Amino acid sequence: MIAAAIHLNRLPTDRIPGPDEILNTVPFDLRESGEIGIPYFMGIDECGHEIYVVGFGKDPALGLQVIQHLIAGRADHEEWKFFNTLPYINWITRCGGFLSRRWRWTGIGRFLLVRGIRQCYPKICNLVRHIKEWNHCQEKLS
Numbered sequence: 001m002i003a004a005a006i007h008l009n010r011l012p013t014d015r016i017p018g019p020d021e022i023l024n025t026v027p028f029d030l031r032e033s034g035e036i037g038i039p040y041f042m043g044i045d046e047c048g049h050e051i052y053v054v055g056f057g058k059d060p061a062l063g064l065q066v067i068q069h070l071i072a073g074r075a076d077h078e079e080w081k082f083f084n085t086l087p088y089i090n091w092i093t094r095c096g097g098f099l100s101r102r103w104r105w106t107g108i109g110r111f112l113l114v115r116g117i118r119q120c121y122p123k124i125c126n127l128v129r130h131i132k133e134w135n136h137c138q139e140k141l142s
Contacts (some may be wrong), residue, residue: 092116
């Protein structure tokens with residue numbers, strides 16, 4: 001959700017946001033475990049692209065494979081782009097998310113989430129920058 005918020009210009013790219021900015025931007029632990037695999041609409045970017053996030057749990061590669069299989073033949077799959085952001089977050093963020101969502105220990109969970117996100121924030125911003133540059137080049141080719 002952080003990468004989507006950055007992509008949608010809800011979080012800055014020129015600095016690491018403060019804890020309140022992060023917590024007020026995305027619904028970290030408002031989604032239930034049963035919602036894993038269900039796309040969550042985050043907004044529309046400046047190019048008119050709909051931006052969604054999907055949690056895949058322990059096996060993002062399998063989840064992505066299922067989605068790609070489902071849209072194959074039903075839509076122009078070239079219009080859909082998927083980016084796995086899991087490699088860009090650290091164990092602190094993962095632990096915070098687990099504690100907050102699974103055990104409902106939101107105090108310590110959110111603290112760890114924010115701390116972890118702030119540590120890996122530059123890497124996430126870099127990923128979003130590359131995605132936007134790549135997407136801009138793709139649109140010029142069309």
